[in-house]
Amino acid sequence: MLVVEPKPRLRKRIIKFIKKHKISVIIVSLAFLIFGIVLYFYVFKNRSGVTPFVKKETPTPTPKLVRAPLSGVMVTEDRAKRKPIAVSIENHTASRPQSGLNKASLVYEALAEGGITRFLAFFQENDVFEIGPVRSARPYFLDWLSEFDALFAHCGGSVDALDLIVPYGIKDLDEFRWGTQGYWRDSSRYAPHNLYTSTEKLYEIAKKAGYKTTALILGYSFKEDLEKSKRPEESNITIGFNYPYNVSYKYDPKTNYYLRSVAGASHTDRITDEQIKAKNIVVIFMPTSYGYTKKGEQAVFMETIGSGEALVFFDGTFTHGTWKKDSRTSRTKFLDSKGEEIKFNAGTTWIEVVPPNTKIVY
Template sequence: MKKWTVILAAFLLLLSGCSAKETVKQPDKEKVVDKGEKNVEEEKENPYFFPLTGIGSEAKTDGRAIAVMVNNDPKARPQSGLHKADIVYELLAEGDVTRFMAVFQSEKPDNIGPVRSSRAYYIELAKGLDAFYVAHGYSEEARKLLESNYVDNINGMVYDGTLFKRSSSRKAPHNSYITYENVLKGAAKKKYSMVKSPPSFTFMSNEESKNITGSDAKSVMISYSRNALSNAVYEYDETLGKYKRFSGGEQTIDLDSKEQILLDNIFIIETAHQVVDEVAHKKIDLKSGGKGYLLQKGKAGEVEWANKNGRIVPMKNGKEVPFVQGKTWVNVVPTNPGLQTSVSFNVK
């Protein structure tokens, strides 16, 4: 049992050991580069950069982002493709279970899923990135948005068994998958352009990332519910300079490759949630702004969040706070009970 020190409210939590049932594939040491070792001159050699990760590239990085709804029910874990997402947004769906919207632009996974149904607030996030939106199913509010072409999209309700395939190893609704190739086929079928890149977030240089300050945040737990179905734990790996993710006491890895989910920015925000019908569909405010935490390089800073032309960004003293170059996970928790109760840090 670890003693959890809670920012703004101290209490004790029991944290189960975090270990994956399946063998975790360790990152290739040659590929895991501490970007802090690169100097500024090396950074300037890359004429291009990916808009959602800030990572430099010698080749052009044009291309539309793809946003895919991914199931996070315990029966859907481990998922496929999340390790290649530039950004993952995690919000509550019905009940106590969260759902992911995984956004891909710099990397293209072979297989993505299990694909799950849409909600209006995820569509708003996809709209802010001008992303091609992929889901299997929808709430009534989401259906109206999709059928009005509010965002370019394909849905498994139309293409089940064609673009979307069912896995025999899992039961519905936890067995719908789509390949990246079929995502592009779907876009071509509906004559959507996939050329335009998403708007870019703000990123710090690798040199600047060496000087991040804040409270020690080697480990953080985010509680979405009392039954812990969707509770997430992030552990900072000093060697890799990245955060590992755990859920239900198991490390979040890719089903197919067994690769770890490794993250550079953990952005946690609180916002108003409202249950709107008898099946517990929610309305989530992603426009008004509010309190947040930003975890980078083992440090946590208190920030505000704002909606900037549809994108959720960290702010402090009226200025946008830059991300560390790399992958980002955004956790959205309800204002009630709020960050003080939902987020706890283990300083170690």
């Protein structure tokens, strides 16, 4: 038979239970209360169109890339506006292997005295921690670096070159003035073939000298590399400087680079031991004469302003064209048979300046 307990007795048992388990009851009650509040805000409030606050991650903006004016490689706008540094680097046999040439945006190679060639290397978008060995200035170097109003790093120079630096308004970073603030000597080599610098040190002393380190540069025109399937399997170039300064370039169709050799051996970088390479090779035939400076020093004279024959190599092919420079501060242009400016591949360009009738094999 079912017995129904009277309600008053049940109430007493409930009260007795609550008194005995007071703390547990309070905890459970609070838990239900908190759950109810949370449920109210996240469900009922959302039904009213109120969205709970969620912290969003701010995405890092992708920097805009533009072509560097000298090399054409894609860089940030800040790097494209960085004022180039032109460094006079020697090519005496005791100076090899040199440091930093593989990181240059543009390199001129031209005769100095005694049949020895010398480099004028331009650095812009890359940070290079060792460049050298640094040597002295020549007048024709001033004409080429004036095209980009570049900062000029060198160690002294011929009297003719030094006398032109101030009248030309060259941004001069001569080691004779700046010493160890911008340069150092490497004790593992003997002087004068052991003077080095870096882009960091050169920009630092440029600021101390009051020179601007940014500029809007009007550079070369560029194009895309030729497709792999259309590249020739082989292409070699030989520049007829006298031994041990004779130069050759071997084309690599896989990378579309020209690999440089000097005196019959791979021309490598001192730090990385990598073979020096270029995307474009330009040979310009320039009127050249030999004589003496006002102090009676041997000198090479070049007619940098004017025009003449040029050979332009890229993609394993060549274009027979013309070089043209209208004034000291105007950029040297390389024109095809139609008079249109030749577009380079993006990457380092080497400009080989040779006297007329120099033997070039290609």
